Amino acid sequence: RKTAPLPDDIRAMKGAAPIVSLTAYTTPMARMMDGVCDFALVGDSVGMVLHGLNSTLGVTMEMMILHGQAVARGLTKTMLVIDMPFGSYEESPAQAFANAARLMRETGAAAVKLEGGRHMAETIAFLVARGVPVMAHIGLTPQSINTLGGYKVQGRAEQGDALMADAKAVADAGAFSVVLEKLPASLADRITAAIPIPTIGIGASVDCDGQILVVDDMLGLFTAFKPKFVKRYATLGEDGEAAIRAYADDVRARRFPGPEHIFADKAPGQ
Ligand code: KIV
Ligand code: NA
Numbered sequence: 001r002k003t004a005p006l007p008d009d010i011r012a013m014k015g016a017a018p019i020v021s022l023t024a025y026t027t028p029m030a031r032m033m034d035g036v037c038d039f040a041l042v043g044d045s046v047g048m049v050l051h052g053l054n055s056t057l058g059v060t061m062e063m064m065i066l067h068g069q070a071v072a073r074g075l076t077k078t079m080l081v082i083d084m085p086f087g088s089y090e091e092s093p094a095q096a097f098a099n100a101a102r103l104m105r106e107t108g109a110a111a112v113k114l115e116g117g118r119h120m121a122e123t124i125a126f127l128v129a130r131g132v133p134v135m136a137h138i139g140l141t142p143q144s145i146n147t148l149g150g151y152k153v154q155g156r157a158e159q160g161d162a163l164m165a166d167a168k169a170v171a172d173a174g175a176f177s178v179v180l181e182k183l184p185a186s187l188a189d190r191i192t193a194a195i196p197i198p199t200i201g202i203g204a205s206v207d208c209d210g211q212i213l214v215v216d217d218m219l220g221l222f223t224a225f226k227p228k229f230v231k232r233y234a235t236l237g238e239d240g241e242a243a244i245r246a247y248a249d250d251v252r253a254r255r256f257p258g259p260e261h262i263f264a265d266k267a268p269g270q
Contacts, residue, residue: 001035001077002077003076003077004075004076004077004078004079004080004110005038005039005078005079006079006110007079007110007111007133007135007176007177008176009079010038010039010079010176010177010198011176011177011197011198013038013198013209013210014196014197014198014209015209018209018210018211019038019039019177019198019200019209019210019211020036020037020038020210020211021037021038021039021040021041021081021200021210021211021212022037022040022041022212022213022214022215022218023040023041023042023043023045023046023049023212023213023214023215023216024040024041024042024071024074024075024215025042025043025046025049025050025067025070025071025215026050026067026070026071026074027070027071027073027074028074029071029074029215030070030071030072030073030074030075030078031074031075033078033215034074034075034076034077034078035076035077035078036078037078038078038079038210039078039079039080039081040071040075040078040079040080040081041081041082041083041113041212042064042067042068042071042080042081042082042083042107042109043083043113043214044056044059044064044083044085044086044142044143045142045214046059046063046064046067047059047063048222048224049214049216049217049222050067050216051063055142055145056085056086056142056143056145057086057143057145057146059083059085059086060085061085061088061099061102061103063085064082064083064084064085064103064107065102065103065106065107068080068082068103068106068107068108068109069106069107069108071107072107072108072109079110079111080107080108080109080110080111081109081110081111081112081113081135082103082104082107082109082111082112082113083112083113083114084096084099084100084103084112084113084114085143086143089114089120089123090116090120092123093122093123093126093127094126096114096123096126096127097126097127097130097132100112100127100132100134101132104132110133111132111133111134111135111176112127112132112133112134112135113134113135113136113137113179114134114135114136114137115136115137115138115141115142115143115144116136116137116138116141116166117136117138117162117163117165117166117167117169117170118165118166118169120136120170120173121169121170121172121173122173124136124170124173124174124175125173125174128173128174128175129174133176134170134173134174134175134176135175135176135177135178135179135200136170136173136175136177136178136179137178137179137181138163138166138167138170138178138179138180138181139154139155139163139179139180139181139182139183139204140152140153140154140181140182140183140203141181142181151182151227152182153182153183153184153203154181154182154183155183155184155187156183156184160183160184160187160190163183163187163191164187164190164191164194167180167191167194167195167199168194168195170197171195171196171197175197176197176198177197177198177199177200177209177210178195178197178198178199178200179199179200179201179202179212180199180200180201180202180204180205180208181202181203181204182202182203182204182227182229183203183204185204185205185206185207186205188201188204188205188207188208189205189207192205192207192208192209198210200212202229203227203228203229204229213230213231214230217230217232218230218231218232218233218234219232219233219234219236219237220232220233220234220235220236220237220238221236221237221240222237223237
C-alpha cells in the first residue's frame with residue numbers, strides 16, 4: 001500500500017487478515033517497521049524500555065510527545081497510535097479529550113490508546129464523538145499495577161466474565177480495536193468471537209485478530225526481564241555488548257582507527 005491505514009482500515013481487517021503491530025519509540029526503529037507493520041504504537045512502555053523507569057507510572061505527556069514526533073518522522077505507510085500516559089485521561093472525559101487532542105495535534109498520531117474497560121467506556125464514547133479514534137487496552141493494564149497487585153495473568157476463572165464485559169463495553173463505546181494483555185487464551189478467543197472490533201493480543205492468543213510486542217523485547221535489546229509472552233527474534237542486546245567490548249579492545253590495542261578510517265593531509269594548493 002502507498003499510504004498508512006486509518007483506524008477504519010484496521011477495524012475492517014477483523015476476519016480478513018491478521019493485524020501486525022509493534023511498539024516504536026524512535027525514528028530509526030519506526031523506519032524499520034514502516035510498511036511492514038499495519039500500525040506502530042508509541043507505547044508508554046517507553047518509560048521502562050528507554051528511560052529506565054521501573055513502571056509506566058512516571059511517563060509524562062512531554063515524553064510521549066517527543067517520542068511520538070520521532071516515530072512519526074519514520075512512518076509513511078504504517079499507522080501511528082500513541083498511548084495516553086497515566087494521569088492524562090482518567091479524571092474526566094474533558095481531561096481525556098484535551099490531552100488526546102494535544103497528542104494527536106503535536107505528533108500527527110491517527111489514534112490514541114488508553115487503558116481500561118467498563119469504567120472508561122463513557123470517556124471512549126466522548127472522544128470518538130469528537131474525532132479521536134480510540135484503541136482500548138484491557139486485561140493486564142500496567143498503569144494500574146499498584147491496584148492489580150502485580151503483573152499477573154488477568155481474567156482467570158470467574159474474573160473472565162468481568163473482562164468479557166470490559167471488552168463489550170469498549171466496543172459498544174466506539175473503540176476501533178482493543179489490546180488484550182496477559183489473559184488466558186481461551187478467554188481471549190471468546191472475546192475475539194464476541195465483539196465486532198479487532199482484538200490485538202499480547203500474551204493472549206494466536207487467534208486474536210492481531211498481535212503486538214514491545215519491539216525492544218522481540219529484538220532482544222531490552223533484557224532486564226523477559227515476559228513469557230515475548231518471543232525473541234534477535235539478540236541485539238548481546239550483539240551490542242560484544243561490539244562494545246570489541247571496540248574497547250581495539251582502542252586499547254591501538255587497532256582502531258585503521259588506515260581506512262583516517263584522513264590524509266591535503267596536497268598543497270588543494
Ligand atoms: O506500552 C506498551 O508497549 C503497550 C503495548 C505492550 C500494548 O501498551
Ligand atoms: Na502502554
